Amino acid sequence: MLKTKEWAILTILGIFIYSPIRASEPEKLELNRFIRPAVCRDCHGSIFDQWENSMHNLSHKDPVYSRVAKFLRRGLVHEGEVREAESCVKCHTPIGYMTGFPKRVSDDLSKTPEIAVQGIQCDFCHSAVKVRQMYNNGLELEPGHGEDDPGIKQGPFDDAEPDFHEARFSPLHTDATICGTCHDVKHVAFGTNLETTYTEWANSPYNSKDPGKRVVCQGCHMFQRPGIPATGSTPRPENPGSASDYSDERPHIFTHYFVGANAGLPRMFQSEQKAKMAEERLRHAADLSLDTSGIKEKKLKIAITNSGAGHSIPTGVGDLRQVWLEIRIQDQNNQIKFQSGVLNEKHELPEETLLFRTIFGDGKGNPVINLAKAREVLTDNRIKAKETRNLVVDLPGVPDKGSRIRIRLLYRSMPRKLLNMIPGEPFELLPVIEMARVEKQL
Numbered sequence: 539m540l541k542t543k544e545w546a547i548l549t550i551l552g553i554f555i556y557s558p559i560r561a562s563e564p565e566k567l568e569l570n571r572f573i574r575p576a577v578c579r580d581c582h583g584s585i586f587d588q589w590e591n592s593m594h595n596l597s598h599k600d601p602v603y604s605r606v607a608k609f610l611r612r613g614l615v616h617e618g619e620v621r622e623a624e625s626c627v628k629c630h631t632p633i634g635y636m637t638g639f640p641k642r643v644s645d646d647l648s649k650t651p652e653i654a655v656q657g658i659q660c661d662f663c664h665s666a667v668k669v670r671q672m673y674n675n676g677l678e679l680e681p682g683h684g685e686d687d688p689g690i691k692q693g694p695f696d697d698a699e700p701d702f703h704e705a706r707f708s709p710l711h712t713d714a715t716i717c718g719t720c721h722d723v724k725h726v727a728f729g730t731n732l733e734t735t736y737t738e739w740a741n742s743p744y745n746s747k748d749p750g751k752r753v754v755c756q757g758c759h760m761f762q763r764p765g766i767p768a769t770g771s772t773p774r775p776e777n778p779g780s781a782s783d784y785s786d787e788r789p790h791i792f793t794h795y796f797v798g799a800n801a802g803l804p805r806m807f808q809s810e811q812k813a814k815m816a817e818e819r820l821r822h823a824a825d826l827s828l829d830t831s832g833i834k835e836k837k838l839k840i841a842i843t844n845s846g847a848g849h850s851i852p853t854g855v856g857d858l859r860q861v862w863l864e865i866r867i868q869d870q871n872n873q874i875k876f877q878s879g880v881l882n883e884k885h886e887l888p889e890e891t892l893l894f895r896t897i898f899g900d901g902k903g904n905p906v907i908n909l910a911k912a913r914e915v916l917t918d919n920r921i922k923a924k925e926t927r928n929l930v931v932d933l934p935g936v937p938d939k940g941s942r943i944r945i946r947l948l949y950r951s952m953p954r955k956l957l958n959m960i961p962g963e964p965f966e967l968l969p970v971i972e973m974a975r976v977e978k979q980l
């Protein structure tokens with residue numbers, strides 16, 4: 539017989555070891571309780587237009603996601619790897635998952651109910667009442683009962699009196715935690731931190747107790763509109779307007795474009811506006827500077843500052859996103875004397891490129907590209923919020939006087955090499971976006 543104290547220790551150990559595995563499941567909800575976004579459009583026309591073809595609207599339809607998901611299921615051995623590879627629908631098709639179909643990414647997704655195909659939508663977010671856990675879609679929902687009894691929509695106002703549905707002020711909606719429940723992703727079996735956007739933000743200077751300095755996710759991402767990137771290094775002016783097609787004007791209406799860094803996907807869905815907004819966001823995320831005082835010693839000193847993002851650059855799927863330095867030195871006859879990080883004719887990056895990313899490991903120190911096999915984070919050299927990263931690049935020789943040095947910080951959503959490994963129709967080329975550049979003549 540174990541003594542009480544030993545039980546207590548075992549229980550604590552059990553919670554510690556198994557906590558990611560024992561993550562609680564959401565209560566099953568009936569599908570017909572949710573209301574289609576098209577119904578909300580009847581009164582919230584401009585919010586609907588912003589959200590339509592946003593990454594949230596596309597989370598289920600995104601072919602990059604669904605083809606990567608299919609690819610990951612190949613060659614798995616451990617039961618925990620299979621469980622992880624099946625878990626994607628939890629966040630990418632959340633209404634489907636919470637109402638019973640699909641439960642796994644290998645289910646016949648063509649049978650996904652139409653409302654769930656619409657991804658992360660109005661009635662999902664505005665039915666959220668509580669955080670059950672801070673990762674892997676830990677929101678608890680209280681939707682109404684369909685269009686005839688739409689129930690209470692949770693939002694930022696404490697004085698809204700709509701006629702169609704009831705409304706309630708929800709502190710959760712004004713806080714970063716509502717976003718963090720999905721923007722922190724843990725491996726369902728091994729507990730590895732696969733995405734940590736919320737945690738990165740929580741550990742950043744933006745998570746300040748001083749209300750004048752505090753900027754939550756919404757403070758950047760729900761202030762952006764065309765021409766106003768609303769990052770940490772640009773103004774984030776209020777957006778006066780009406781929350782519905784017929785209600786009174788308010789000082790600020792939160793925008794619903796949910797633009798991050800992905801320009802390729804919106805373009806695939808003919809949303810040129812959102813693609814441009816992603817580019818605008820990326821162009822106001824980081825600063826570059828170059829110091830050539832060590833050039834005689836064949837050294838280039840480069841500093842990169844994350845001046846605009848409320849989390850690391852890149853964030854999200856940090857093993858897939860590519861942020862890198864392209865360096866090019868040309869002499870006065872335009873001959874290239876040195877280069878690094880220049881894409882080759884197959885659109886792939888050379889080995890020695892200075893990339894900022896996370897690399898997952900198999901638990902024995904070997905890198906893995908399949909996140910279902912990720913048992914550890916081997917390295918993470920992404921640039922944290924407000925961090926300045928100083929780098930020294932060794933050159934093969936001293937550049938001649940008059941040489942021109944050009945350095946660019948570039949972004950691409952996914953390596954071409956990985957996309958080429960995925961069977962089927964070749965992917966369109968993903969855009970390469972210039973985040974920052976410096977040029978200097980010696």
Ligand code: HEC
Pocket residue numbers: 575578579582585586587589594658659660661663664693694711712713716756760781782790791792793794
């Ligand atoms: C990812 C979650 C999410 C989705 C999807 C979403 N909203 Fe919102 N919405 C929010 C949050 C969060 C706020 C409040 C932000 C704050 O107070 O900081 C908000 C605010 C609002 C408001 C108050 C007015 C304003 O914009 O400030 C309305 C109305 C609204 N949303 C309607 C909608 C409709 C209609 C849709 C679908 C077309 C939608 N929302 C989709 C999270 C979401």
Ligand code: HEC
Pocket residue numbers: 573574575577578579580581582660661664691692693694695696697698699700701702703705706707780781782785786788
């Ligand atoms: C018949 C018109 C109508 C429809 C349909 C409608 N709304 Fe509203 N909604 C309003 C009005 C009017 C307001 C109040 C705006 C204000 O006070 O500025 C409002 C306010 C809101 C708010 C803010 C609540 C708060 O207290 O902060 C949210 C969130 C919201 N609606 C979500 C939705 C969602 C989600 C849908 C679709 C399921 C929807 N609405 C459908 C008319 C409508």
Ligand code: HEC
Pocket residue numbers: 714717718721735736739744753754755756757758759768769770797798799800819820822823846847848849850851852853854855859
């Ligand atoms: C101070 C402004 C700011 C705040 C606060 C902020 N972001 Fe961002 N976010 C940015 C900028 C700038 C980018 C583009 C650069 C990048 O990709 O990191 C971005 C990009 C993103 C991306 C796309 C990342 C990629 O490379 O694929 C996601 C997802 C995202 N943010 C989510 C969040 C969430 C969730 C929060 C809150 C926990 C948040 N952001 C807080 C400014 C901000």
Ligand code: HEC
Pocket residue numbers: 593594596597598600603629630632658675716717718719720721755756759760796797798799800801816854
């Ligand atoms: C139900 C889970 C969920 C919630 C809640 C959620 N997101 Fe997302 N978000 C996602 C998923 C999944 C994607 C990626 C879809 C894809 O790339 O296929 C995404 C994409 C994004 C992007 C675009 C990233 C890019 O690469 O361009 C931004 C920005 C973003 N979310 C911000 C937010 C903010 C701000 C909130 C809180 C108001 C929030 N999200 C709440 C699941 C969620």
Ligand code: HEC
Pocket residue numbers: 600602603606607608610622623624625626627628629630673674675719720721722723724733798800803853854855856859951952
């Ligand atoms: C806990 C929620 C969550 C789960 C579970 C989840 N994702 Fe995501 N996924 C996200 C968020 C949030 C983003 C957006 C981050 C960003 O833009 O970098 C995203 C983005 C992606 C992207 C980038 C899409 C693009 O168009 O560039 C891919 C690919 C992806 N996820 C694959 C998967 C696969 C495969 C699984 C299952 C093994 C999975 N995700 C499970 C939340 C989740």
